[in-house]
Amino acid sequence: xxxxxxxxxxxxxxxxxxxxxxxxxxxxxxxxxxxxxxxxxxxxxxxxxxxxxxxxxxxxxxxxxxxxxxxxxxxxxxxxxxxxxxxxxxxxxxxxxxxxxxxxxxxxxxxxxxxxxxxxxxxxxxxxxxxxxxxxxxxxxxxxxxxxxxxxxxxxxxxxxxxxxxxxxxxxxxxxxxxxxxxxxxxxxxxxxxxxxxxxxxxxxxxxxxxxxxxxxxxxxxxxxxxxxxxxxxxxxxxxxxxxxxxxxxxxxxxxxxxxxxxxxxxxxxxxxxxxxxxxxxxxxxxxxxxxxxxxxxxxxxxxxxxxxxxxxxxxxxxxxxxxxxxxxxxxxxxxxxxxxxxxxxxxxxxxxxxxxxxxxxxxxxxxxxxxxxxxxxxxxxxxxxxxxxxxxxxxxxxxxxxxxxxxxxxxxxxxxxxxxxxxxxxxxxxxxxxxxxxxxxxxxxxxxxxxxxxxxxxxxxxxxxxxxxxxxxxxxxxxxxxxxxxxxxxxxxxxxxxxxxxxxxxxxxxxxxxxxxxxxxxxxxxxxxxxxxxxxxxxxxxxxxxxxxxxxxxxxxxxxxxxxxxxxxxxxxxxxxxxxxxxxxxxxxxxxxxxxxxxxxxxxxxxxxxxxxxxxxxxxxxxxxxxxxxxxxxxxxxxxxxxxxxxxxxxxxxxxxxxxxxxxxxxxxxxxxxxxxxxxxxxxxxxxxxxxxxxxxxxxxxxxxxxxxxxxxxxxxxxxxxxxxxxx
Numbered sequence: 001x002x003x004x005x006x007x008x009x010x011x012x013x014x015x016x017x018x019x020x021x022x023x024x025x026x027x028x029x030x031x032x033x034x035x036x037x038x039x040x041x042x043x044x045x046x047x048x049x050x051x052x053x054x055x056x057x058x059x060x061x062x063x064x065x066x067x068x069x070x071x072x073x074x075x076x077x078x079x080x081x082x083x084x085x086x087x088x089x090x091x092x093x094x095x096x097x098x099x100x101x102x103x104x105x106x107x108x109x110x111x112x113x114x115x116x117x118x119x120x121x122x123x124x125x126x127x128x129x130x131x132x133x134x135x136x137x138x139x140x141x142x143x144x145x146x147x148x149x150x151x152x153x154x155x156x157x158x159x160x161x162x163x164x165x166x167x168x169x170x171x172x173x174x175x176x177x178x179x180x181x182x183x184x185x186x187x188x189x190x191x192x193x194x195x196x197x198x199x200x201x202x203x204x205x206x207x208x209x210x211x212x213x214x215x216x217x218x219x220x221x222x223x224x225x226x227x228x229x230x231x232x233x234x235x236x237x238x239x240x241x242x243x244x245x246x247x248x249x250x251x252x253x254x255x256x257x258x259x260x261x262x263x264x265x266x267x268x269x270x271x272x273x274x275x276x277x278x279x280x281x282x283x284x285x286x287x288x289x290x291x292x293x294x295x296x297x298x299x300x301x302x303x304x305x306x307x308x309x310x311x312x313x314x315x316x317x318x319x320x321x322x323x324x325x326x327x328x329x330x331x332x333x334x335x336x337x338x339x340x341x342x343x344x345x346x347x348x349x350x351x352x353x354x355x356x357x358x359x360x361x362x363x364x365x366x367x368x369x370x371x372x373x374x375x376x377x378x379x380x381x382x383x384x385x386x387x388x389x390x391x392x393x394x395x396x397x398x399x400x401x402x403x404x405x406x407x408x409x410x411x412x413x414x415x416x417x418x419x420x421x422x423x424x425x426x427x428x429x430x431x432x433x434x435x436x437x438x439x440x441x442x443x444x445x446x447x448x449x450x451x452x453x454x455x456x457x458x459x460x461x462x463x464x465x466x467x468x469x470x471x472x473x474x475x476x477x478x479x480x481x482x483x484x485x486x487x488x489x490x491x492x493x494x495x496x497x498x499x500x501x502x503x504x505x506x507x508x509x510x511x512x513x514x515x516x517x518x519x520x521x522x523x524x525x526x527x528x529x530x531x532x533x534x535x536x537x538x539x540x541x542x543x544x545x546x547x548x549x550x551x552x553x554x555x556x557x558x559x560x561x562x563x564x565x566x567x568x569x570x571x572x573x574x575x576x577x578x579x580x581x582x583x584x585x586x587x588x589x590x591x592x593x594x595x596x597x598x599x600x601x602x603x604x605x606x607x608x609x610x611x612x613x614x615x616x617x618x619x620x621x622x623x624x625x626x627x628x629x630x631x632x633x634x635x636x637x638x639x640x641x642x643x644x645x646x647x648x649x650x651x652x653x654x655x656x657x658x659x660x661x662x663x664x665x666x667x668x669x670x671x672x673x674x675x676x677x678x679x680x681x682x683x684x685x686x687x688x689x690x691x692x693x694x695x696x697x698x699x700x701x702x703x704x705x706x707x708x709x710x711x712x713x714x715x716x717x718x719x720x721x722x723x724x725x726x727x728x729x
Contacts, residue, residue, distance in 0.1 A: 001037065001040045001041045001044050004033070004036060004037035004040050004041070005037060007033060007037075008030075008033050008034060008037055011030055011033060012030070014026065014139075014141060014142050015027060015029075015030045017142070017145055024074040025071045025073075025074045025141075026071075026141060028067055028070055028071040028074050029067070029068060029071040031067050032064045032065070032066075032067035032068035032071060033064070034064075035060050035061070035063045035064035035067060036060070036061055036064035036065075036068075038060045038064075039057040039058065039059070039060030039061035039063075039064060040057065040061075042056050042057040042060060043057030043058075168270050168271060168272050168273075169182075169183070169184050169249075169270070169271040169272075169273075170182070170183040170184075170268070170269070170270055170271075171183075171197075171202070171268075171269040171270075171271065172256050172266055172267070172268055172269075173202055173266065173267050173269060174266050174267075175266070175267075176201070177201050177202045177203060178199065178200070178201055178202075179197045179198055179199065179200060179201075179202055180198075180199075180266065181198075182197060182198050202269075205239050205240045206237055206238070206239065206240075207237065207238035207239075207240070207246055209238075210236075210237040210238055213235060213236075213237065214235055214237050214251075217233045217235040217253060218233075218253065218267075220233060232252050232253065232254040233252070233253045233254075234250065234251070234252050234253075235250075235251055235253070236248070236249070236250050236251075236274075237249060237251060239271070247273065247275055248273075248274040248275055248277075248278045249271045249272060249273060249274055250271070250272045250274055251269050251270065251271045251272075252269070252270045253267055253268075253269050254267070254268050254270075255267065255268065256268035288300070289301035289304075291361075291362040293340055293343060293344060293362075294343060294344055294347035294362050295347070296347050296351070296360055296361050296362045296368075297359060297360070297361040297362075298361060298362060299361065299362075299363055299364055299369075301359075301361060302359060302361035302363065302369050302371065302434075303430060303434065305359050305371060306319070306371055306430040306433060306434060307430040309371065309373050310415060310429065310430050310433070315415055316374065316375055316376055316415065317371065317372055317373050317374070317375050317414075317415045317433075318371075318372045318375035318378075318381045318412060318413065318414045318415060318437075319369060319370065319371055319372070319412070319413050319433055319434060319436075319437035320369070320370040320372065320381065320384065320385050320388065320410060320411070320412050320437065321363065321367065321368070321369050321370075321410070321411040321412075321413075321437040321438050321440065321441035322350065322367065322368040322369070322370070322388055322392065322408055322409070322410050322441065323366060323367045323368075323408065323409045323410075323441050323444075323445055323449075324342070324343075324346060324366040324392065324406050324407075324408055325406060325407040325408060325409055325445065325449035325450060326406055326407070326449075327339065327342065327365075327366035327406065328366075330342055330399075330404060330406070334399060334402070334404070338399040338400075338404075339366075341397070341398075341399050342397045342399065342404060342406070343362075343366065345397050345398070346366075346368065346392055346397070347360070347362065347368070349388075349391045349392060349395075350368055350370065350388060350391070350392070353384070353387055353388055353391055354370055354372075354384065357373060357374075358370060358371060358372050358373055359371040359373070367441070369434070369437065370384070370388070372384065375414060375415070378414065381412060381414070382412060382452065382454070385410045385412050385452045386410075386452055388408070388410060389408050389410050389450070389451070389452055392406070392407075392408040393406065393407040393408050393450060407449050407450035408449070408450065409441055409442075409444035409445040409449045409450070409451065409453075410441060410444060410451070410452040410453070411437050411438065411439065411440025411441030411442070411443065411444055411452075411453050411454075411455065412437065412440055412452065412453070412454045412455065413433055413434075413436035413437035413439075413440055413454075413455035414433075414455070415433050436455040437455065439455060440453045440454060440455040440456075441453070466521050466524075469517070469518055469521045470521050470522075470524075470525045470527070472508055473518060473521060473522055473525065473527050473531075474525075474527065476506060476508065477527060477530065477531060477534070481506060481507065481508070482504060482505065482506050482531070482534070482535075483504075483505045483506075483507075483709070484502050484503070484504065484505070484535055484538045484539055484542070484710070485502075485503045485505050485707040485708060485709055486500035486501065486502060486503070486539070486542070486707065486708060486709075486710065486713055487500060487501045487503060487700055487705060487706065487707040487708070488500050488700065488704065488705040488708075488713075488717060489501060489554075489556065489678060489698055489699070489700045490698065490699065490700065490704050490705070491697060491698055492679075492688065492691055492692050492696055492697065492698060492699045493692060493697070495704075497553070497705075497717060498553070498554060498698060499553055499554030499555060499556060499588070500543065500553065500554075500555060500556070500713070501555075501556040501557075501558075501590070501700065502535055502536075502538075502539035502555060502556065502557045502558075503515070503707050504519070504531070504535055505707075506518060523560050523561075523562055526562065528560050528562055528563055529562060529563055529566045532557075532559060532560070532563045533572055533576070535557060536557055536572075536573070536576045537576050537579070537580065539555055539557055540555065540576050540577065540579075540580040540582045540587070541580045542710050543555040543582055543586065544580045544581045544582040546713075546718065547582070547583075547586065548581075549718070551718060553586070554586050554587075554588060555582065555586055555587050555588065556588040556589075556590050556621065557587070557588070557589060557590065558590045558591075558592075558623060559589050559590065559591055560592075560595065561595040561606075564591070564595075564606055564609060564610075565605075565606065569609055570609055570612045570613060570616070573587075573589075573613060573616070573618060574616060577618075583617070584616050584617030584618045585617050585618075585619070587618050587619070588618070588619040588620070588621050588641070588642060589610075589613060589618055589619070589620050589621065590621045590622075590623040590644065591610075591620065591621070591622065591623060592622075592623045592624055593622050593623065593624055593625050593626075593627055594627065607639070610639050611639050614639050619641040619642065620638075620639055620640045620641055620642070621640060621641065621642035621643065621644055621678070622638070622640050622642070622643045622644065623644050624644065624646040624647075624680075625643040625644055625645055625646060625666065626645055626646045626648075626649050626662065626663075626666055627646050627648075640675065641675060641676060642675060642676045642677075642678060643666070643670050643675050643676075643677055643678070644677075644678040644679075644680050645663060645666055645667075645677065645678070645679045645680060645696075646680065646681075647680045647681025647701075648681075649662055649663045649666070650663065650679050650680060650681045650682060650687055650691075650701070651681060651683075651687075653686065653687045653690045653691070654684075654686040654687065654690055660690065663679075663690075663691075663694065664694050667691075667694045667695060667696045668694075671695065676697060676698065677696050677697060677698070678696075678697075678698040678699060678700065679691050679696050679698070679699040679700075679701075680699075680700055680701065681701050682699045682700065682701030682702075682703045682704055683701050683702050683703050684703060685703065687701075687703070688703060688704075705717070
């Protein structure tokens, strides 16, 4: 019994220190030891009293052996990923003592029933062997526990090393949120100085607005942990630094297992610094909604802001659109760097002229937009538009050592239309308001620029009409609805027809469309290029046919700036002459004065193309000469053969002394420069007489001859002119 009691006391620490998975088997074996001790104590007590051993001690020993046999089979099974040698130590050695204990139990039971005493030493030997097996097993469990503790300590060491080596902030908190461990990487120590949070509640360094979100994440994690399905939870929050600023972070919350194998409700929080990402996001957002050159909000921001303002109840606002007149010439002559300087200066002037709560944006190119959010008085908005016009037009823009003078075109549109008593209640959405302001600005530009225009409903109707007209022009070109008429050009002294000017005509749905209504639309849409090629081919074909009938006749065709700038323009002219057989000397290309002068100044390719036509033999004419674009000095540099006096000068002959003097000057100038002068728009006999008296060689107009179809020229003009030419010959 003394040996049993000593063994029981020695084995108790082993049982209490066993791991959770081995605790069942250890307790069962220890109960077997206690039962065996009880049996020996009972038997010894009975013998000391002089009596026989008795059956009660045998029963206790029998129970002890049964428990000892059951001990190896009690406990959790080995995990699927557990090493093979571990499973062998946990299960393998228990089979032998179990079999031995079972055999001993049966033997003791038979001995107790038979009452034999000759085999008592065998029983003692069996019991001693069982105790020895139990001690060996307990020592094996102790070694296993020490190994597991060493692994846990090694794992914790690895965890601490890893936590201290990464740049993230690692926290361990208990179930009350108190910080028990802190590890901040070099990045945190170098860029942020966090408060000392060790031993303090984590809530003290969290932003108050983020507390509900973090508490919800913790509650969700706790609920999942209770169900045994806890997965790491990720949440965003802001932490207070030592200088009082709030640092944006992203944290991952997971369960932290202690060395004992029980987490005790502690959580592992890994926090990553998102300040650089937040700064980058702010920069991307700024670039998305701001112009990089001027720093002003861009078109996207302006549209969104306009929608926000109009979403208010009873909004009263207006937009002001601004376009710099002649800005394209700045880029072409001084370079894009100079243009950028002009735009930056214009942006500063506009920003300084408007109120702080109004929005100034760069709409695109050289266009700017202003959103007046409180346009209570319409006159105040108009005054602002005029002030912007003065600021952008009066003071020159400094580009290096140069000063560039520009004007501006300004358009104004209101969110609610104005009447005599103020604003009515007609609502305008953001898209319509912006469109109206842009239309008003375009109208100001069409009228010559340097002015302010307020949106009127007819502007939108004009735009719609022009769009419809452009669509009809495409259809008309495809279906060949256009025709060509010819207006004769005569020698004023002899009335001899020397040439014809080709004029484009279009009948839409049986109605004649005036050229001034669709020529501009065709030019804007780009249809003038294929349309001009068609006119040239048709006109050359007719004139070549007339010339083949012994009629010495020239042809004049008008060309626009877009046609001259088109690729292979010279090749197109040469191909038309070759296909129709018209001599190059019989063709005259007419270009409006402002187009010729402005585009040659801006792009020398225009001058090269016109010079190539001169080399080809084609003659060039300045149409509508005298409208103020060409100076006398520049006229001598242009590669032209003919100047055509603008009809506005001819209309004043005999009625306006100034216009009569200017017309006489142009005729004299052309004669001195060796150019052929043609007077356009002759409608009265008085005009014809004065032009003859001035010595103007040629002219055209309704008084001389109206535009005619090729058939009318064949029936009325050609039969008269050709015999006269033959007689003169």
